[in-house]
Amino acid sequence: MAAKGISRTFVWILMGLLIIGLAGFGATNLGGAFGTVARVGTAEIRTNDYARALQNEIRAREAERGGAISFQQAREMGIPDQVLAQLVTTASFDHEATRLGVSIGDDNLRQQILGIPAFQGIDGNFDREAYAFTLDRIGLTEGEFEDDMRAETARALVQSAVMAGVTVPDAYLETLLTYLGEERDVTWAVLERADLDTGLPTPTEEDLRSYHQGNLPSFTTPETKRITYAWLTPEMIIDTVEVDEQSLRDAYEERIDEFNQPERRLVERLAFADMGAAQTAIAGINDGSTDFETLVAQRGLDLVDVDLGDVAREDLGTAAEVVFAAQAGDVVGPVETDLGPALFRVNAILSAQETTFEEAEPLLRDTLAADRARRVIDSRIDRIADLLAGGATIEDLAAETDMEQGQIDWHSGVTEGIGAYDAFRQAAQAITEDDFPDVEQLGDGGIFAMRLDRVVEPEIQPLDEVRDAVLAGWRQQATVAALTEKAEPLVASLRNGSDFTDLGLDTLDAQNLTRQGFQPDTPREFIETVFGMEQGGVALIEGNTRVFILRLDAVRPPSSDNEELARLRTALRDQSASSMAQDFYQLLATDIRTRAEIEIDQQAINAVHGTFQ
Template identity: 45%
Template sequence: MAKRKSSNIALYIILGLLIVGLMGFGGASFSSRTSRVGMAGDKPITVADYTAALQEQLQSLSAQFGTNISMAQAQQLGLDQAVLGQVVTQRVLDNEAATLGISAPDDRVAEEVRAVPAFQNLSGSFDREAYRDVLARNNLDEEAFEESLRDDMSRTLLQAAVYGGIAPPQTYGTRVADWLLERRTATWATVPADSVSIPAPGEEELRSYYDAHPDRYSWPERRRLAVAWLTPAMISDEVEVDEAALRELYDQRIDQFVLPERRLVERLVFPNEEAATAARARIDEGSTTFEEEVSARGLGLSDVDLGDVGQEQLGAAGEPVFAANTGDVVGPVETSLGPALFRLNAVLGAQETTFEEAMPDLRDELAISRAARVIDQERERLSDLVAGGATIADLAANSAMEEEEILWFPGSTEGIAAYESFRTAAASASEGDYPEIRELEDGGLFALDLVEVLEPELRPFDEMAAQVATDWTQAQRADALAQIAGEKAGQILAGASFAEAGLAAETTAGLTRRDFLAEAPEGFVDTLFAMPEGGVEPLASDSGVVILRLDRIERPEGSGEAYEAEVASVTERMQASLAQDVSTIFNNTVQMRTEVTIDQAAIASLNSSVQ
């Protein structure tokens, strides 16, 4: 039954992607599924294959960034090539399945088609007229759709045969769970940095320190560059943006500007209904807390935090969670991951940004986008100028590009050096190279000419005196603190208490390798788990030196609900990782022996047709 449900879900996704994919592209010449953009063996790579995958990734990326990602931006990120690679891999596997004689039978394909709600009448029965109508309205035909579905089902069978039975050794889960669930109890105290007084240094001491550390006070190799550059932001004020376009963009982003009520929620999933109900009962009677139940399952609060979510995102839990008060625990509620308890941490009221309020930002965004297109239209003319021998000064004189001379070195990120593409070009430039028009990440253009290379050079002492004084003082304080900490750590290791060593200590119990203490220095937990029981270690921090003693090592009992859940989770993650590795090797091997041809002109035309 579960297998059938999963298959139906996959079918709905396939249908949705095909429909959404074609809706996002203009041009009737690309609406038919028989239109090809390439071949993988004997399998055509169709327009629908590419456009559906591209639209899915564009929508996903837009949701991730919280703003609509244009096709130009997507191409700068390499999204079109990634999608093409994904589609090619799928069709290569389809071809391999066909070569091996793996094919979903007609009755299974028909069964899946009849199960799609969009193809059913009001009584829930398959309606052939509805089936034809839905496909026709989306420029699809029955044969092509069913063949696409058959390919997807056959590919799934092939993939299941390749890595479906892969599993890590039985002992893997227990070994890793034992390691993860080990706990440490430690006592620690800080020797504060301000407990050491460092006298002011004399000039002789500073000059001696300066001479001993020339690398700290030297310029790296620097490059003097003549640069001409133009970015959308430089000309955005000159671009006209009418209110109608702004309103259209506002309407497209209405979900961004009109936000319904949301909730800050945590979700703790259990392996079964009985465990979830028992945990809820313990919380209600006060014998435990939600935090303790989270910890008992080997998790931290960050692992169960859902952030701010809308009611629909919570599914069946949406209504009871939104009816709860702050601090309430709701559930158990059945979720896609299993029965779960939810805790409401805060209520976020509905928010609305009016068009007038959003207009300045929308105007800037639209102006930048249009300015990028204006610059792109200038690219060919500027390239022709450079090909004709134009210098950096000539480019600035004959276009809107701005000319400047900069002294660039690795690590500088001011001005045009904020762009990675510029830094890469600056680092690789050679004297005598001809300028060329290059692209910046925001759609801008630049050209550069290497004027001279300045070798590494020690900066004058007078210029660096303040920094030398700071560095010398820090070094002296670190040495003094290390000496004090070493002495006190020795006393404690010899049996003295922290109080006898003159330290105000605190004890932290039950730490796991996953835990993080905000008040502890970096590396605290790693150091703790590398120590032997009873060991004492000094650990440098920004505020001084921490003296750390490992009091007790607690190993998991090897049984219990939380332990078994950890073993299962570790095993599942490793199984998924192994399956992914085998899948990648198999896919690459099959692709190497399959002839693939791509019509780049058709791909370019499709990319330009994105609405």
């Protein structure tokens, strides 16, 4: 069957994809010795197509990583297998399109090629020389390109037939929405250490030793990198940077609008269609029968729609005099404006600000000095890089330049000193003992170089070194155990019909909780526990030094007038339909591969791989 209704835009997209996909390997031709690397039923995977796809994928991965990838690395990453699998899937749909007789027809193909801009001359008409030149650059003959275009279009038709029109059953959507939007009311009481009838026992040495051994991860140091570094920041040299007075005065003049601001007003403006309506509105405000907010709402507007922000006299035109004569809170007008008669409300008066050069000088000096310090550091980068390239050590940098030497036992939890800089943290994460020091830049304009001295493996801290932490942990555990013991009979009473007030418990409550909700000052598993309970059920949650007794009071289905839930319904329907369409696509591809005979020519594949070595 012939496809007659393919749009020109769709064809241009296909053409673009073909040229982009083929351009990366146009000069290489492996088709002489090996025409194909694989066959799926009636569809062939040409050797050159495999080579192009493989090179394009490797280049894409290199762009992601920011560095070259050898073919051996590509093999270890599974790239050749992934590319071949993608091409086999594509060929499967080509085979299926042929089996079904899907084709765009010669006339349709001709019209589409004539309409592709890449093949047109400067007069906008089809240019055969441009056509031949473009195909030659991507290593295709006219016949090969036209076959590819036929196959690409037919394949797209088959794929769209599978993926288009997929709808999600209402029952599936309702189940998801019920899960996400169901609301629950809960009441709870909290027992703390002060609620214990007796104090905690004094732990024995054996108690502490047992707690220490039972919680070794909490008393194990992280793996750290012992790093020696040299660094230089603008702050280190800012006191040595001279800033002359003329530069300060020039900077002051450049920022004069910042230091000298005229009197301003925070103003809202409400325009009307005619003067009569505006006069009626101001009369209503003056006699108290209405107010500015009501007038705005009656126009279907919000206050943000009429807010002008802070304005100076020159911003208000003909309304300047009346607005600047008003007091904060006044509504004045009507005044003719570019938008018609308008009322103005003055929300605040901002006095003029005049900052003299002498008052601004400290700020200007700090700003200019910091900028010059950064430039001084920039000017020294090449020399420092040359020293490192010549074999200088970190210690040499500290001795021969203004850089300061330091050492840090770094791990991801270190956020002080140089460890507070993102650039240093990223470099420290990646550094190995085989790396040579190099100059790297910090976010504030500073620079650093570093050397990994050694990796310090995690170590269990002896009890005597962490005795205070062990004692605190034991007390917390003992407190929770004692509170749990006290809470268990209270939980039993609540389950038997007693109320919190009957048991002398002060309570807190929350209504309309959803699974996406958050309840402050509760354990992390609070929401999960609430939504795992049956209505009327009672549960006990252990916190750090407290326990929580929960009772689920009500369970309600999602609110039908919830706008956020309505938006979520639409998003879920689209997302689920897309996911189902992808599943159908994969199922069809698997079915085609199962029905069609797949032949892989490993010799041809090896020949392609040989060109990458």
